[in-house]
Amino acid sequence: MKIGELAKRTGFSAHTLRYYERIGLLAYADRDRSGQRDYDASVLTWIEFLGRLKATGMPIREMLRYAALRERGADTEAQRRELLAQHRDRVRARIAELSDCLLVLDNKIAGYAGTETRMKEYDTAPPERRQKPAGARRAYAC
Amino acid sequence: MKIGELAKRTGFSAHTLRYYERIGLLAYADRDRSGQRDYDASVLTWIEFLGRLKATGMPIREMLRYAALRERGADTEAQRRELLAQHRDRVRARIAELSDCLLVLDNKIAGYAGTETRMKEYDTAPPERRQKPAGARRAYAC
DNA sequence: CTAAGGGTTCGAGCGCGCTCTAAGTCAAGG
DNA sequence: CCTTGACTTAGAGCGCGCTCGAACCCTTAG
Numbered sequence: 005m006k007i008g009e010l011a012k013r014t015g016f017s018a019h020t021l022r023y024y025e026r027i028g029l030l031a032y033a034d035r036d037r038s039g040q041r042d043y044d045a046s047v048l049t050w051i052e053f054l055g056r057l058k059a060t061g062m063p064i065r066e067m068l069r070y071a072a073l074r075e076r077g078a079d080t081e082a083q084r085r086e087l088l089a090q091h092r093d094r095v096r097a098r099i100a101e102l103s104d105c106l107l108v109l110d111n112k113i114a115g116y117a118g119t120e121t122r123m124k125e126y127d128t129a130p131p132e133r134r135q136k137p138a139g140a141r142r143a144y145a146c
Numbered sequence: 147m148k149i150g151e152l153a154k155r156t157g158f159s160a161h162t163l164r165y166y167e168r169i170g171l172l173a174y175a176d177r178d179r180s181g182q183r184d185y186d187a188s189v190l191t192w193i194e195f196l197g198r199l200k201a202t203g204m205p206i207r208e209m210l211r212y213a214a215l216r217e218r219g220a221d222t223e224a225q226r227r228e229l230l231a232q233h234r235d236r237v238r239a240r241i242a243e244l245s246d247c248l249l250v251l252d253n254k255i256a257g258y259a260g261t262e263t264r265m266k267e268y269d270t271a272p273p274e275r276r277q278k279p280a281g282a283r284r285a286y287a288c
Numbered sequence: 289c290t291a292a293g294g295g296t297t298c299g300a301g302c303g304c305g306c307t308c309t310a311a312g313t314c315a316a317g318g
Numbered sequence: 319c320c321t322t323g324a325c326t327t328a329g330a331g332c333g334c335g336c337t338c339g340a341a342c343c344c345t346t347a348g
Contacts, residue, residue, distance in 0.1 A: 024307080039313075089255055109230055113230050
């Protein structure tokens, strides 16, 4: 497989794949007689996993540490497991943080929606029902 | 409140707060007779909300759009709500992505743990019980 | 009076992760 | 034979979000 196809398959650009090789995140790829990289399909698994690490915000520095352990073979498994476990904890924390922020956002949005609803109700409701609806209790500040 | 205290209270550095003012994310702050910024406590709410937007990965560009709408007053509420709703959807998608990756990580980690378990079992189990345990079915590739 | 410890401005610099340019090589199709 | 287009390299450049340095100004405590 040449770099263009690998790019297509992984979603990384050829530029990025070469960059990853340069910095050591991908092993030096075999070249054909004309010097072009010729990838083995097995690299797909690794690149896809790198994609996961990247998607979860692992810095390249740390991917490099993981890649280096991997290259050193089976007796680094405990260290790799440890590294991933730490990362997993960070991901969990991140999810929790985002979920927390999501509540704030929902609240704020509900506040805006509440304003519209109140305005509509104020316009359309008969005078005796013109009172603060339940949604009006928060989120005016911003 | 001077910038140092605001920094302490919000978790943003004084440098960052000045930077935010420079780019228009924070309104120009009143200065005292000696030219030092003197903040009103009300700015805290806004800065904390900015912190939420930042924590959820909103780019500064977009915070600026939101801030600009806010400055323009109450008749931009629908647009602000729309902007936040879009952002909220991205946050939800991001949480989903992270959760998905989390499963992959858990799996991989379980694979490493499985290796250790298997090695232990292989070392300690009597020969007739030396067979693949349940945890051995995946995640060797990396 | 002096020194410490805040604050001010402007602009340069940095760390990250790419992303692109330039100049060149090579293989296949018309 | 010639063009097209994908590939090669080394290295420069970029967008983001700060972060810091230099040189200076105020206020306050000892």
